[in-house]
Amino acid sequence: MQLTSSFKLVFLKQMLLGFQLSAVSSNNMSFHERKNAIKFSADAAIAFARGRTRWSQGLIRNLSKNEKNKDVLKGLLGREYDNLSKPCCNSWKIPRSKKILRRCLRMSSTRKMAGRAQHDVGKSILAKTLAKKRIQVLKKLVPGGESMDGFSLLDETLDYAMSLKAQVDGMRCVLRTSEALNFKAPTDSTMQVKQPSFVGE
Amino acid sequence: MQCLQSPVSRRFSSKWQQQGQEQPSRHSYSADLCVQGGLPDIPQRSLAAAPNFEETSVAVLSDSSLRKRKAETSLKSKQDLGKVESNCKRVKQERGGGAKPESKQQNSRKEASGDSSKTDYIHVRVRRGQATDSHSLAERVRRERISQRMKCLQELVPGCSKITGKAGMLDEIINYVQSLQRQVEFLSMKLAAVSPMEDIDLLSREAMTQLVQRNLPSRSSSMGISSELMDQPFLHFDSLQPHPCSGLNMYMDSPDLVPDGSSFGSSPNSLYRVEFQLGRGTASFPFQSLQGKYSYPICASGMDCDAWFYVPNKQNNKIEQFLLHGSSGPQIRN
Numbered sequence: 325m326q327l328t329s330s331f332k333l334v335f336l337k338q339m340l341l342g343f344q345l346s347a348v349s350s351n352n353m354s355f356h357e358r359k360n361a362i363k364f365s366a367d368a369a370i371a372f373a374r375g376r377t378r379w380s381q382g383l384i385r386n387l388s389k390n391e392k393n394k395d396v397l398k399g400l401l402g403r404e405y406d407n408l409s410k411p412c413c414n415s416w417k418i419p420r421s422k423k424i425l426r427r428c429l430r431m432s433s434t435r436k437m438a439g440r441a442q443h444d445v446g447k448s449i450l451a452k453t454l455a456k457k458r459i460q461v462l463k464k465l466v467p468g469g470e471s472m473d474g475f476s477l478l479d480e481t482l483d484y485a486m487s488l489k490a491q492v493d494g495m496r497c498v499l500r501t502s503e504a505l506n507f508k509a510p511t512d513s514t515m516q517v518k519q520p521s522f523v524g525e
Numbered sequence: 526m527q528c529l530q531s532p533v534s535r536r537f538s539s540k541w542q543q544q545g546q547e548q549p550s551r552h553s554y555s556a557d558l559c560v561q562g563g564l565p566d567i568p569q570r571s572l573a574a575a576p577n578f579e580e581t582s583v584a585v586l587s588d589s590s591l592r593k594r595k596a597e598t599s600l601k602s603k604q605d606l607g608k609v610e611s612n613c614k615r616v617k618q619e620r621g622g623g624a625k626p627e628s629k630q631q632n633s634r635k636e637a638s639g640d641s642s643k644t645d646y647i648h649v650r651v652r653r654g655q656a657t658d659s660h661s662l663a664e665r666v667r668r669e670r671i672s673q674r675m676k677c678l679q680e681l682v683p684g685c686s687k688i689t690g691k692a693g694m695l696d697e698i699i700n701y702v703q704s705l706q707r708q709v710e711f712l713s714m715k716l717a718a719v720s721p722m723e724d725i726d727l728l729s730r731e732a733m734t735q736l737v738q739r740n741l742p743s744r745s746s747s748m749g750i751s752s753e754l755m756d757q758p759f760l761h762f763d764s765l766q767p768h769p770c771s772g773l774n775m776y777m778d779s780p781d782l783v784p785d786g787s788s789f790g791s792s793p794n795s796l797y798r799v800e801f802q803l804g805r806g807t808a809s810f811p812f813q814s815l816q817g818k819y820s821y822p823i824c825a826s827g828m829d830c831d832a833w834f835y836v837p838n839k840q841n842n843k844i845e846q847f848l849l850h851g852s853s854g855p856q857i858r859n
Contacts, residue, residue: 333733336695336733355717355718358717359713359714359716359717361708362713362716362717363709364711378842383573388774398632403854415790424700432660435660451691451692451797454692455691455692455695458692458695458696458699459695461699462695462699462702465699465702465703465706468703474671475670475671475674478671478674479674481678481702482674482677482678482681484702485540485678485681485682485683485698485701485702485705488702488705489705490708491709492705492708492709493703495709495712495716496712498716499712499715499716499719502719504717505717506719515790
């Protein structure tokens with residue numbers, strides 16, 4: 325996935341639309357609610373802009389767990405919502421019988437043991453457990469990551485990281501412009517904000 | 526996912542082409558892990574070389590693939606192999622057919638594997654002297670795939686070119702993703718703190734022009750005054766920490782990871798300390814504007830974003846401890 329400017333623009337549009345839909349600009353939301361609404365629209369926008377990937381579907385699934393967000397989500401995504409909530413790839417877990425699994429593991433482990441020197445075994449096992457632990461952590465980080473195996477997890481992580489970066493850039497952009505706008509036309513708000521006295525970008 | 530697929534497929538195809546050129550057919554033999562029904566891709570030359578070998582290897586593979594599928598859960602390719610075991614038998618019958626150029630198939634297969642379709646095959650070319658054991662073949666394929674992806678990730682994550690080894694790389698990736706997520710949290714908090722966006726259209730227009738401008742090479746001009754302020758965080762931070770932290774300096778250099786100078790004041794010390802304290806749920810903390818006269822409180826109750834800038838894992842504890850113990854709490858600078 326390339327971080328094209330069109331992707332960023334799409335994300336930006338969607339996010340701002342999300343802000344409108346969730347009525348972020350109204351004054352009767354608490355700070356916490358507003359922050360959650362902003363984050364929600366940002367996440368939905370990034371998933372929308374990316375299209376059908378595993379992590380985007382996982383993200384939408386997570387977002388729609390909250391019932392009242394669901395309507396906003398539907399309005400935001402439009403017909404994409406159905407596309408995204410359908411699982412795109414087979415996320416089944418292969419049914420494995422324990423007996424066969426145990427036998428296979430024993431065989432594979434004895435085969436590996438035979439091929440290696442004794443002192444290497446400990447190192448390799450250690451390395452594997454370390455890697456496994458980290459993969460588990462990564463699975464928790466990436467949305468929808470639990471049902472993915474090693475390869476696709478790395479793929480999805482790559483994709484997700486790039487989209488996150490775009491998200492951060494977009495949000496920072498919005499922040500900067502909103503601050504610049506506020507500076508140009510100061511309105512009295514509940515918070516006493518004294519804008520820095522320099523011309524922005 | 527062009528970034529991933531094209532380099533992978535390119536690398537693979539070039540690799541196979543190289544191997545094809547280096548080793549004449551007499552010395553090399555190919556072991557197919559499986560063959561799609563209807564597409565006999567065992568080239569004629571290797572057939573002539575060692576027909577018996579291939580038969581046995583294919584037979585072995587078809588048997589062991591079932592076992593392997595159950596044994597190695599993380600090997601997705603093997604799952605697909607197990608499904609089309611029956612097609613492997615067709616290979617023996619259809620060997621007489623024409624041979625497709627291997628590189629093309631390699632590409633198409635790599636793309637197919639990206640879609641995780643049912644026809645996911647890996648065509649492996651084994652060099653002379655290497656084991657043809659199905660297990661080691663699959664292992665090698667798996668390792669190569671992982672290394673390909675690791676390389677791509679290395680390019681993406683800043684500062685990972687020095688790190689080798691899976692565990693370290695995974696560490697860095699985890700760190701990076703976590704820091705990005707925290708940044709999102711933090712930015713959403715900041716956006717919420719900004720007074721309500723009344724004119725969404727104007728905002729969107731401005732934001733988009735901003736975005737377009739940023740993509741142009743005149744990035745330094747768009748940063749504007751904030752570049753001056755960026756120097757200050759470095760100075761302050763250097764004075765803060767006694768430990769040399771090359772990773773941190775590197776991250777601080779990239780403007781993406783440093784907070785906008787426009788939003789934060791000239792007291793990044795308090796900012797960083799405050800950032801670490803956020804996780805503890807402090808009630809409020811002041812941000813300083815440039816003049817240092819006014820500050821606005823942000824209610825931090827219930828917020829759980831910790832330090833958001835990306836710090837390499839090893840240095841994290843030292844800096845954290847130093848900052849936490851070195852300060853009594855968020856301080857207001859005048």
